[in-house]
Amino acid sequence: MGGRLWAMIxxxxxxxxxxxxGRIILVVPPLMQLFVLGFATTLEVKNTAIGIYDRDGxxxxxxxxQRIVGSPNIRAVLPLYSEAEARxxxxxxxxxxxxxxxxxxxxxxxxxxxxxxxxxxxGRKSNAxxxxxxxxxxxxxxxxxxxxxxxxxxxxxxxxxxxxxLQYLWFTMPGLVxxxxxxxxxxxxxxxxxxxxxxxxxxxxxxxxxxxSEILIGKIVPPMLVGAFNATLYxxxxxxxxxxPLTGSVPFFYVSLVLYLLALAGVGLLISSxxxxxxxxxxxxxxxxxxxxxxxxxxSPVENMPLWLRVVTEAVxxxxxxxxxxxxxxxxxxxxxxxxxxxxxxxxxxxTLPAAALLFRARME
Amino acid sequence: xxxxxxxxxxxLSRVTRRFGKAAVPALDQVSLQxxxxxxxxxxxxxxxGKTTMIRLLAGLLDPDxxxxxxxxxxxxxxxxxxxxYMPQRFGLYxxxxxxxxxxxxxxxxxxAAESRQQRFDRLLDFTDLRRFQSRLAGNLSGGMKQKLGLxxxxxxxxxxxxxxxxxxxxxxxxxxxxWGMVQQLLTDGIAVLWSTAYLDEAAQxxxxxxxxxxxxxxxxxxxxxxREAEGATYRLAAQGLARRQLLSRLADREEVRxxxxxxxALRLLMAPGAPPPSGALAVxxxxxxxxxxxxxxxxxxxxxxxxxxxxxxxxxxPAIEAEGLTRRFGSFTAASDIRFTVPRGExxxxxxxxxxxxxxxxxxxxxxxxxxxxxxxVAGHDLGHARAAARQSLGxxxxxxSLYGDLSVRQNLSFFAGVYGLxxxxxxxxxxxxxxxxxxxxxxxxxxxxxxxxxxQRLSLACAVMHxxxxxxxxxxxxxxxxxxxREFWTHINGLVQRGVTVLVTTHFMEEAEYCxxxxxxxxxxxxxxxxxxxxxxxxAGTGGLSDPTLxxxxxxLIEARETAVGRAGAxx
Numbered sequence: 001m002g003g004r005l006w007a008m009i010x011x012x013x014x015x016x017x018x019x020x021x022g023r024i025i026l027v028v029p030p031l032m033q034l035f036v037l038g039f040a041t042t043l044e045v046k047n048t049a050i051g052i053y054d055r056d057g058x059x060x061x062x063x064x065x066q067r068i069v070g071s072p073n074i075r076a077v078l079p080l081y082s083e084a085e086a087r088x089x090x091x092x093x094x095x096x097x098x099x100x101x102x103x104x105x106x107x108x109x110x111x112x113x114x115x116x117x118x119x120x121x122x123g124r125k126s127n128a129x130x131x132x133x134x135x136x137x138x139x140x141x142x143x144x145x146x147x148x149x150x151x152x153x154x155x156x157x158x159x160x161x162x163x164x165x166l167q168y169l170w171f172t173m174p175g176l177v178x179x180x181x182x183x184x185x186x187x188x189x190x191x192x193x194x195x196x197x198x199x200x201x202x203x204x205x206x207x208x209x210x211x212x213s214e215i216l217i218g219k220i221v222p223p224m225l226v227g228a229f230n231a232t233l234y235x236x237x238x239x240x241x242x243x244x245p246l247t248g249s250v251p252f253f254y255v256s257l258v259l260y261l262l263a264l265a266g267v268g269l270l271i272s273s274x275x276x277x278x279x280x281x282x283x284x285x286x287x288x289x290x291x292x293x294x295x296x297x298x299x300s301p302v303e304n305m306p307l308w309l310r311v312v313t314e315a316v317x318x319x320x321x322x323x324x325x326x327x328x329x330x331x332x333x334x335x336x337x338x339x340x341x342x343x344x345x346x347x348x349x350x351x352t353l354p355a356a357a358l359l360f361r362a363r364m365e
Numbered sequence: 366x367x368x369x370x371x372x373x374x375x376x377l378s379r380v381t382r383r384f385g386k387a388a389v390p391a392l393d394q395v396s397l398q399x400x401x402x403x404x405x406x407x408x409x410x411x412x413x414g415k416t417t418m419i420r421l422l423a424g425l426l427d428p429d430x431x432x433x434x435x436x437x438x439x440x441x442x443x444x445x446x447x448x449x450y451m452p453q454r455f456g457l458y459x460x461x462x463x464x465x466x467x468x469x470x471x472x473x474x475x476x477a478a479e480s481r482q483q484r485f486d487r488l489l490d491f492t493d494l495r496r497f498q499s500r501l502a503g504n505l506s507g508g509m510k511q512k513l514g515l516x517x518x519x520x521x522x523x524x525x526x527x528x529x530x531x532x533x534x535x536x537x538x539x540x541x542x543x544w545g546m547v548q549q550l551l552t553d554g555i556a557v558l559w560s561t562a563y564l565d566e567a568a569q570x571x572x573x574x575x576x577x578x579x580x581x582x583x584x585x586x587x588x589x590x591x592r593e594a595e596g597a598t599y600r601l602a603a604q605g606l607a608r609r610q611l612l613s614r615l616a617d618r619e620e621v622r623x624x625x626x627x628x629x630a631l632r633l634l635m636a637p638g639a640p641p642p643s644g645a646l647a648v649x650x651x652x653x654x655x656x657x658x659x660x661x662x663x664x665x666x667x668x669x670x671x672x673x674x675x676x677x678x679x680x681x682x683p684a685i686e687a688e689g690l691t692r693r694f695g696s697f698t699a700a701s702d703i704r705f706t707v708p709r710g711e712x713x714x715x716x717x718x719x720x721x722x723x724x725x726x727x728x729x730x731x732x733x734x735x736x737x738x739x740x741x742x743v744a745g746h747d748l749g750h751a752r753a754a755a756r757q758s759l760g761x762x763x764x765x766x767s768l769y770g771d772l773s774v775r776q777n778l779s780f781f782a783g784v785y786g787l788x789x790x791x792x793x794x795x796x797x798x799x800x801x802x803x804x805x806x807x808x809x810x811x812x813x814x815x816x817x818x819x820x821x822q823r824l825s826l827a828c829a830v831m832h833x834x835x836x837x838x839x840x841x842x843x844x845x846x847x848x849x850x851x852r853e854f855w856t857h858i859n860g861l862v863q864r865g866v867t868v869l870v871t872t873h874f875m876e877e878a879e880y881c882x883x884x885x886x887x888x889x890x891x892x893x894x895x896x897x898x899x900x901x902x903x904x905x906a907g908t909g910g911l912s913d914p915t916l917x918x919x920x921x922x923l924i925e926a927r928e929t930a931v932g933r934a935g936a937x938x
Binding site for chain 1: 728731732733753756757759761763767768769770771772773776779780781782783784785786787788838
């Protein structure tokens with residue numbers, strides 16, 4: 001058994017690595033993805049313009065306007081002189097938000113009466129508008145707190161745990177490890193059987209003394225090795241080059257990674273067994289990985305999904321591995337918690353792998 | 366209809382065409398003419414340059430040097446509506462029905478709507494596809510696909526018809542029908558170029574051009590070439606195993622240029638002036654004899670492989686057994702109650718038209734398909750219970766698909782050695798032996814996919830026999846290769862059989878079938894004849910009234926006899 005299995009694994013590795021282009025594909029696109037995704041999926045809003053419609057013109061409104069001008073997140077401030085002008089500025093997307101001070105704002109404040117600032121946001125850019133709203137609230141609340149501080153003795157201080165400076169790279173990068181592992185692991189297993197079927201060498205494999213288990217293990221080990229290689233590449237670059245703190249147990253990260261790759265391999269083999277051609281396998285893999293990433297909580301928090309969908313995400317291994325990755329990077333998550341998020345992947349693998357084997361057997365003829 | 370009869374429909378003058386950085390051009394200084402109203406054969410093994418030439422004529426490629434002239438103007442600017450082109454693959458839209466394919470081609474050709482229906486009627490009758498017009502092209506049999514391809518190339522009557530290997534993968538019966546259809550077109554004055562790797566087809570053309578490695582090695586009427594072998598061809602009767610030993614001995618002799626097995630006899634091509642062995646009868650030469658002579662004669666009779674192969678012990682038990690093998694796919698029965706036994710050291714052939722159940726039977730016997738009923742045994746191991754043992758004792762080779770093209774020769778050898786349980790020193794020795802026997806040394810680091818066809822053929826065989834199995838399964842082992850490579854291959858098989866190896870082979874090449882000790886003919890899922898090649902010929906001579914039929918004649922006659930029997934039974938019911 002050992003010799004045959006070894007021959008099978010070595011052959012699959014050759015099939016992946018022999019082509020110089022194949023070797024380049026293993027390293028270069030993941031690196032490009034790391035840099036592009038790392039910088040493109042920014043959650044910060046910089047380089048934006050906002051408008052200020054100041055009907056007050058008092059000391060307080062001018063002070064706030066100057067603080068807005070001074071913010072590093074805002075590129076330009078456009079003074080506006082009428083409602084119509086404010087509307088036009090948003091309509092034409094000259095600004096993402098307009099801050100409007102009512103007549104008598106400063107006077108109200110000075111007299112200790114409640115005073116209001118109106119913020120108008122471009123709902124078409126909901127993400128940027130939301131973030132901008134956060135920035136503006138912070139500035140205005142800061143000013144309010146200072147004023148209050150002269151009269152009152154307490155204030156609210158918000159502390160963001162695990163990512164105290166709210167650096168978006170810290171947030172996105174641990175997720176990228178999960179995504180690259182998903183794409184490389186799933187992609188290669190999904191192609192493996194389909195390629196053989198398309199080339200016609202599948203029969204040759206089936207008439208040999210190779211057992212079903214040997215063929216399947218031979219097909220999943222090399223993609224798992226490649227997935228682990230890419231995950232390691234990311235682990236090193238993200239912690240060393242991008243400086244995202246790696247606080248948790250790295251050995252346990254690998255335990256969890258292997259479980260994740262096993263669960264993925266089952267899904268990949270299922271796709272591959274159903275596909276007649278490599279093209280079908282590729283489309284199937286694309287479908288599965290988009291679904292996995294959307295349901296993982298990487299793009300939007302699982303907590304915000306409807307209940308039934310939250311139940312569905314439990315069956316998506318990517319969701320569990322994302323928790324582990326973020327836990328190991330930022331949270332110094334205890335082993336017990338890491339395990340609590342890893343064992344569901346054992347269950348998933350225990351379903352996907354036998355299902356793939358059954359389907360593979362059924363589709364052999 | 367194309368004006369003066371001696372004006373060629375197409376002409377190549379000193380045409381050379383290279384692809385990429387390949388050292389050998391695909392076509393090298395080729396000049397020839399194709400005439401109207403004649404069947405012109407373009408003959409040569411795979412990779413000889415046939416497809417390149419057809420694509421040049423169709424205006425799909427530019428020559429690097431020389432001129433290609435079609436219907437009076439350069440091929441690239443020729444009037445495409447006057448050229449019918451049937452490519453080897455991808456000519457049909459498999460997800461469209463027969464009639465939709467025809468409509469699509471008619472529209473692409475800009476055929477006037479009013480004349481379309483009339484044209485379709487003619488073509489559907491001509492190709493006998495009327496019954497199948499609403500069937501998806503992808504679900505047609507190989508022969509019917511080729512007929513539809515031909516119909517699509519004929520939606521508008523062309524002046525020049527280019528057919529790229531219409532006979533490939535098609536059984537002899539469908540090939541004959543296709544040939545007959547094209548013959549009818551010639552009377553309309555169409556010029557037809559028919560490319561083929563089958564030499565028996567070439568022999569029937571009005572004019573042939575023989576290509577080998579991009580070079581034109583003969584051009585003219587086939588009879589003129591055949592005449593070169595006049596007086597040198599003989600037939601020597603010999604029975605059973607004796608004829609295989611005799612072949613090995615005779616093929617090694619200096620004065621024997623070529624030797625092949627033909628049923629219970631040997632066919633010999635002697636060097637000019639050499640006396641034939643005693644007992645040999647002079648027979649008329651065939652096109653293939655002359656072709657082999659032109660190529661420098663066949664290989665010797667020694668097989669280094671067989672010499673180092675361990676003798677397969679004779680246990681007295683049959684090597685392959687089929688006991689009522691049946692396979693159903695839903696309501697369709699692909700093979701029904703197939704039964705035969707093959708004793709040790711026999712070559713057993715499976716013959717039948719496309720889709721008749723020959724491949725299904727073959728697959729059940731090598732464990733690729735589970736039978737719905739019945740049992741199969743290989744080397745005494747039941748394919749149901751002892752699959753692993755059965756697989757270990759068989760070697761499998763399919764000419765088209767048995768190698769990993771993106772792995773090197775060494776990696777292919779290493780993989781197959783490992784898969785069959787060879788390890789350590791044993792594996793190294795086996796790989797070295799195969800490298801030496803099949804002269805693979807210079808190619809070890811090259812990708813198997815880029816090898817010349819002959820070398821790939823040798824590597825496939827090496828991978829199949831490295832673990833020295835007592836039984837060999839060969840699935841169309843030599844389709845597309847030139848006659849010399851085919852003879853080399855059969856020299857090895859011939860040698861192995863003398864060591865007690867048993868061979869099961871499927872083929873469309875009647876020449877290959879002649880090597881068999883016995884042949885099973887399968888038609889419409891049932892076995893309709895079983896016997897030695899000579900018995901089948903005799904049977905066909907009896908029922909079909911043919912005198913001295915070839916094996917192909919016998920095959921066709923057997924199937925036609927069955928067809929009429931079934932038809933009569935159907936009419937009676």
